[in-house]
Amino acid sequence: MAATRILITGATGYIGGRLTPRLVDAGHDVRVVVRNPEKLRDVPWRDSVEIVRGDLADGASLAGVFDDIDIVYYLVHAMGGSGSFADVDRVSAQNVAASAGAAGVRRIVYLGGLHPPTGDLSTHLTSRLEVGRILLDGPVAAVVFQAGVVIGSGSASFEMVRHLTDRLPVMTTPKWVHNRIQPIAIRDVLHYLESAVDVDSAINRAFDIGGPDVMEYGEMMNVYADVAGLRQRRIVVLPVLTPRLAGHWVGLVTPIPRALAMPLIESLHNDAVMHEHDIDEVVARPARGLTSYRDAVRLALRAIEDGNVETEWSGVEATGDASSDSIPSDPDWAGGTVFVDSRSGPCAADTQTLWAVVESIGGANGWYSPAWRIRGLLDRAVGGVGMRRGRPDPIRLEAGGIVDFWHVEDIDRGHGLRLRADARLPGAAWLELRVSGSRDGTSRLHLRSAFFPRGLGGRVYWWLIRPFHVLVFRRMLAGLVAAAERRASA
Template sequence: MKILLTGATGYIGKRLLPVLVEAGHEVICSVRDIGRLNVKKYPEGQVKVVQADLLEPGSLEALPKDIDIAYYLVHSLDLSGDFSQQEKQSAQNFIHYLNATAARQLIYLGGITNVEKLSRHLSSRKVVEEELAKGQIPLTALRAGIIIGSGSASFEIIRDLVEKLPVMIAPKWLETKCQPIGIRNVVEFLSGVVGKEYTYNKHYDIYGPDLLSYKEMLMGFAQVRKLKRRIIIVPVFTPKLSSYWLYFVTSTSYTLAKNLVESMKIDVIPKQNDLTSRLSVKLLPYKKSIELAFEKIEQNLVLSRWDDATGGRIFRDGLQRHIKVPKFGVFTDKQQMEAVDAEKALQRIFAIGGRNGWYYADWLWSFRGFLDRLFGGVGLRRGRKNTDDTSAGEALDFWRVLYADKKEKRLLLYAEMKLPGEAWLEFRIDEYNVAHQIATFRPLGISGRLYWYGMLPFHVFIFKGMLSKIVK
């Protein structure tokens, strides 16, 4: 079958794509930025990438009309402001396009919405489903609650809380109930309903076998990791305070934390159905999902992370607009040293950041990350997806990878920390085995210039030391 996959660069999309390819389908990936999806590893001709923005109807003309199945996996949870209106508009634009195609089925992954009082996030999910259902193409809607898997937002938040806090003073919403589902099961459901006519124009809650409170999920995680933890529930946590609690302790952004807290205050109890048995899906218990997640992490086989699809302005503008580093009206710090072993130096460059650190004066990097969090930035807590490789579009501490090519021996990063300007950090090794490290800063007004000169002594110290460690 010929399948259109929207949201192909997101957490779910990246997991679903290889499954569809393995099943023999031809997959058209709709992305806002072609540079963020590498499909070279798939058989030639089986995966095609098309650039389209669902908020720009004209761009959808580039998408094919001769498709059999379409997936709608677009989600805007980390957007601030009125993300619900953007999601509704995206769905309306997509349906307008889809009605003119040969598609026989539209598959959508939303959230469980079985209570009257919904959070903004879940309300938006419901509205999107309603808009998609208005189209001429039969809709199969799958509704999931908390998704557990390596790199998922829920998994990473739980991991941060449990591994960093021996004792937690926690809000009352930790007693809220839900039925978490493993990412493997989610992908099984998404791929399993393809072409199943009995699912047309129907919706199904998909869920794991365990009904748990968020407190029980935290304690269950601790048991899997063999950690002793204590949780004290207090009623004085306001939603805003809860959001700050998640923001400062975990790797999530404040906007995402706020939206999650709104949803977590509501019991997410699924409605029973027969889809699990009809598709022969073997549901994974919560603790087993955690164990499998850590297996992937330990094997360095994490396919996607929740922050793959978030990047603020850089993703709205597109990576290509930032790859060309400005040469005028900027400050630069250039370092170059001959590499003792060019191959090892290249490996260090592509492994930089995350738990590997920045090779020199890590305490200063940590302090800069702490300051960034204080001022509402992402800090260093995002880490990196894989320990020894990276690709365009991925988060890397408080940077975003713009360009990564080992054959060209080049890595280009763009700063997502709070700055009075824009910053790039580039590493490359030339044909003479000389390693080049270039930090570029485009200041915004007087404050940007003061920032650069104030940081200059630290830059000289840090950047020279970092490159010396890379080339040794």
């Protein structure tokens, strides 16, 4: 693929933040325009792009921004509870179309929303449709992709499904829960957006895009529940539940702000399915095929869980695809709920001695707290592995190895160890042990447990065992430190 000069608007947003590094990795010259460059301070690709300041709603601020650009990605949407956002979207689209035309840009790519060909649309879908028409009627050829619910860690639509399903065994919903939805995985959205670089410059039209599954919104929730290991949710339809009331309810029981929940709920008043498949004649489907809804949920959940134990956003080892993972520009609530217990203590032994004790933990060497054996017995009682697996080597651990009902997820020998629980739990659990040194030759041990709850049962479980954790980890910390100090003085 030849290098292309690309301008991205919306690089601080959910889609733009994922698309930008993909285009950079493909060898393109990328410029991003943002109102506040500080928002990109911590993204890992900052030094690989040209960052310019500009406000799409202020035409004067765009002078020179579109110069020497081949393709513009329009990936911004105003969001809000009043009609004023539509005015901002309209003016921004007009400014982009005019500036791109004046600069000789050859293509604009826009991501809008799936909508029925006739009938009343929500205010937000109407605005998306208007933006697409402005770009298509402008002086530069445009490709408008129209997508429905995007499934990926941190996408607003997915997070609403996830939090509602996780927290509510019984859900009261408006009648739109029976409307038809055609969700699409975030990595497939990115495939279409990236492929637009090579679309014939004579094409100027909108294309529907979607995944392989068409289902009701309520079915989406229960498929999510199945993938997440939850019981099927009971859905009670209340015809009198208005979008405003539903928005307040979503804002109350999920971390998603009401101002963001409202347009999502309003958009669900219409079916969101593809009405044509002409995109297949212009852009080839991904080599792996389009991602099913079930697989998209699985990828997103794995990405979220891994992100909560400090894994890198660019490495989802289960899939080899970074596009489903959480990234710094995602909303703060993208990772969901994680419960953490952290503690540390000084050790008179040096770091090498303390690490030797840490790496030998488990199996016949024990866990330095008798409560762990009780926990192992409880796990076996409910069909888990308990403590019977032990450890293959009494001294050395390797990544991927086992230690009782844990497996070694990561090891930085001499410094840190991360274990992931294989026990029967209503969620996912990790235990981290880290060693640090002091100038006087002594050391310090850090313990951190993290629990990612699954459903309401997971949250109840955490609060029930919280007092138990305090006792277990306090004794464990003291026992490991004492063992290292005895070894050092022997």
